[in-house]
């Protein structure tokens with residue numbers, strides 16, 4: 319919400335492009351064709367969002383640069399920003415196709431719009447520098463969430479200095495919050511980040527790889543980047559939300575309940591990612607695979 323405000327202030331434009339199945343929190347203008355819980359419940363938008371607010375949000379198709387180019391052309395000079403999960407993780411894990419993020423960088427540059435990476439899920443998770451480090455594409459603004467608070471509630475955005483200079487008190491974009499920079503949350507965040515050594519990333523990668531291999535099966539596919547994983551009940555990994563919705567949700571539900579009965583609690587939706595943490599040791603991975611095979 320705040321990053322979009324900065325983007326609108328910087329460009330003097332109102333419209334924002336997001337992707338179908340992308341989830342960026344519950345700010346009004348972003349609850350349009352959102353993934354995550356909204357997707358699970360088949361809610362394309364949310365009641366209570368003014369039509370005039372929803373109209374500020376344009377919807378493109380993930381991994382389809384032509385859908386973005388078409389919007390930027392049709393609304394030339396009107397789009398403030400394109401906001402994207404650099405690895406989509408709220409329609410299940412859907413990875414960016416090679417060239418997709420670099421293509422967004424190019425298209426937004428040409429259109430004079432900002433590129434915003436929502437790294438609420440991928441930040442620090444897929445690499446110390448997030449997905450932007452992994453894929454070598456630099457956005458104008460980056461959004462982060464509780465990952466910088468050691469799991470406690472906090473949100474942040476950062477990016478180009480000239481953009482952040484627009485934020486109060488330096489500039490005219492108001493920014494406030496009673497919980498902003500809460501000392502306990504910041505201490506938890508620092509403690510968590512200090513634990514994230516290269517060994518921790520390597521261990522999670524190795525166990526993630528084993529989990530991915532073990533889960534593969536007939537009529538199913540696994541998408542994984544580092545500690546982010548989805549087992550799709552669809553033979554081929556989806557590349558966008560439309561394909562993700564073709565998954566056999568009934569089969570996922572049965573699988574979820576079976577795993578729960580065997581003591582493995584998965585995210586309760588085909589569209590929510592599994593997170594492998596440093597606490598998931600080999601025993602936990604083995605137990606998960608054993609339960610899945612039974």
Ligand SMILES: Cc1ncc(COP(=O)(O)O)c(C=O)c1O
Pocket residue numbers: 341342343344354403408436437438439463473
């Ligand atoms: C990619 C992404 N962005 C933003 C959010 C929203 O975070 P919050 O609910 O803290 O605003 C989420 C929450 O799941 C998310 O997955």
